[in-house]
Amino acid sequence: MNYVAQTHMQPTHARKVFPCFDEPAIKARFNVTLFRKKHMISLSNMKQILSQDLGKDWVADHYAVTPLMSTQLLAFVVCDFISKEVITPTNVLFRVWTRREAIDQTTYVSDVGGRVLTFYEEYFNYPFMLPKQDLIGVPDYIGSMENWGLIIQREEAMSYVPLETSEYFKEYVTLTLSHELSHVWFGNLVSTSWWDDLWLNEGFANYIAHVAMDFIVPSWLPLDNFVIKSVQRALAFDGLISSHPVYVPVSNPEEISQTFDTISYHKGGSILRMLQFILGDATFQKGLQRLIRNRAYGLMVHDDLWVALRTQSIIDGKPLDVKGIMDTWTLQMNYPTVFMERKGHGIRLSQSRYLLDKTATDPGTYTSPFEYKWEIPFTYTTQKMKDFNKNEADIIWMGKDGRDVFLPRVKCGNGWFIGNIKQYGFYRVNYPEDNWYYSIVGTSMKRS
Numbered sequence: 001m002n003y004v005a006q007t008h009m010q011p012t013h014a015r016k017v018f019p020c021f022d023e024p025a026i027k028a029r030f031n032v033t034l035f036r037k038k039h040m041i042s043l044s045n046m047k048q049i050l051s052q053d054l055g056k057d058w059v060a061d062h063y064a065v066t067p068l069m070s071t072q073l074l075a076f077v078v079c080d081f082i083s084k085e086v087i088t089p090t091n092v093l094f095r096v097w098t099r100r101e102a103i104d105q106t107t108y109v110s111d112v113g114g115r116v117l118t119f120y121e122e123y124f125n126y127p128f129m130l131p132k133q134d135l136i137g138v139p140d141y142i143g144s145m146e147n148w149g150l151i152i153q154r155e156e157a158m159s160y161v162p163l164e165t166s167e168y169f170k171e172y173v174t175l176t177l178s179h180e181l182s183h184v185w186f187g188n189l190v191s192t193s194w195w196d197d198l199w200l201n202e203g204f205a206n207y208i209a210h211v212a213m214d215f216i217v218p219s220w221l222p223l224d225n226f227v228i229k230s231v232q233r234a235l236a237f238d239g240l241i242s243s244h245p246v247y248v249p250v251s252n253p254e255e256i257s258q259t260f261d262t263i264s265y266h267k268g269g270s271i272l273r274m275l276q277f278i279l280g281d282a283t284f285q286k287g288l289q290r291l292i293r294n295r296a297y298g299l300m301v302h303d304d305l306w307v308a309l310r311t312q313s314i315i316d317g318k319p320l321d322v323k324g325i326m327d328t329w330t331l332q333m334n335y336p337t338v339f340m341e342r343k344g345h346g347i348r349l350s351q352s353r354y355l356l357d358k359t360a361t362d363p364g365t366y367t368s369p370f371e372y373k374w375e376i377p378f379t380y381t382t383q384k385m386k387d388f389n390k391n392e393a394d395i396i397w398m399g400k401d402g403r404d405v406f407l408p409r410v411k412c413g414n415g416w417f418i419g420n421i422k423q424y425g426f427y428r429v430n431y432p433e434d435n436w437y438y439s440i441v442g443t444s445m446k447r448s
């Protein structure tokens with residue numbers, strides 16, 4: 001029998017553990033001492049600096065003072081687990097803790113954890129900032145929590161047995177850890193000021209974890225899988241009248257808990273992927289580095305990210321009104337359908353709000369500041385062009401003024417045409433019936 005005492009402070013549980021101003025923007029340094037029986041161990045965010053024998057089988061473990069951090073990221077564990085350690089190439093101590101019986105299954109996670117951590121140090125151009133990173137697997141834990149320096153996960157999400165665990169599950173193990181480790185920089189070092197921007201924290205972690213995986217195991221095609229697992233999932237959910245905007249004001253613990261949903265994780269991640277496409281990979285990455293550098297140990301709201309990315313776009317010689325674009329994707333729910341049709345020798349594009357059920361009655365909980373029109377980064381190719389490698393220079397903008405866009409002299413002849421290449425944009429594309437039919441049978445013959 002293993003006994004484990006562990007915390008889970010997010011979002012508003014720290015106040016139940018000790019008196020505090022339990023809001024993410026009120027950061028503090030924490031001085032932690034944990035008391036335990038001698039046969040147990042204790043863990044917290046920082047490294048233990050002193051272990052004091054109190055007699056009668058009791059020990060007090062003193063921890064180094066934390067950097068400035070939010071209450072929700074504080075963590076304590078007391079248990080009798082054992083650990084395996086690796087030192088990453090950049091000299092970070094990475095330790096994995098589990099029950100004695102499960103430690104043999106953590107060889108993969110300890111190896112990949114170190115590699116992911118090093119990847120993020122390079123991607124964000126900011127070295128890991130704590131004296132160690134612990135990862136502990138707790139049986140029956142509800143999920144994963146990115147406590148700074150002490151990630152707590154469900155034990156199962158760390159287990160990998162060669163020749164026994166499926167490749168699919170190995171991917172899940174890698175993804176879960178990549179998600180949690182990304183929070184070290186985006187969430188912990190720089191934190192969102194309030195729970196209304198939870199989507200920024202979780203949507204970002206969801207997407208960037210796939211970018212990390214693409215670096216670690218590119219043969220899994222994680223960035224292609226993201227389209228199936230997140231973009232499509234978010235399009236399905238957000239096509240309902242009962243959806244909600246990515247950014248929603250929240251004011252009490254119940255409302256905060258409700259924001260941990262498909263919109264925050266999957267639509268949030270999908271629109272950040274779209275933004276990466278709009279800016280180009282290098283500008284996106286350098287803009288993130290700028291934000292992290294400027295806000296380390298501090299706070300951000302989504303507008304700070306838009307400003308950092310706009311500044312970077314100006315420096316890189318392709319200025320973009322990031323806020324003007326992204327507000328249309330975050331401040332109103334749902335998303336558009338672009339209708340793409342042949343007109344003379346060209347193609348006409350028009351946008352309208354997509355709803356799965358066009359007759360659904362809007363409960364009126366949310367109103368749109370843009371009358372359900374979006375700034376849409378449109379891309380396309382045709383049967384003649386067959387160019388599926390698009391970048392930011394290929395974008396045709398459809399504005400929130402809702403005006404149709406006409407593309408003159410498109411090389412498509414009588415063949416098919418297709419929009420939203422690789423589904424970088426968070427929208428659907430619809431066509432006249434004959435174009436749907438071309439794409440299925442490669443001829444203009446309609447079914448009888």
Ligand SMILES: [Zn+2]
Nearest residue numbers: 179183202205
């Ligand atoms: Zn997360």
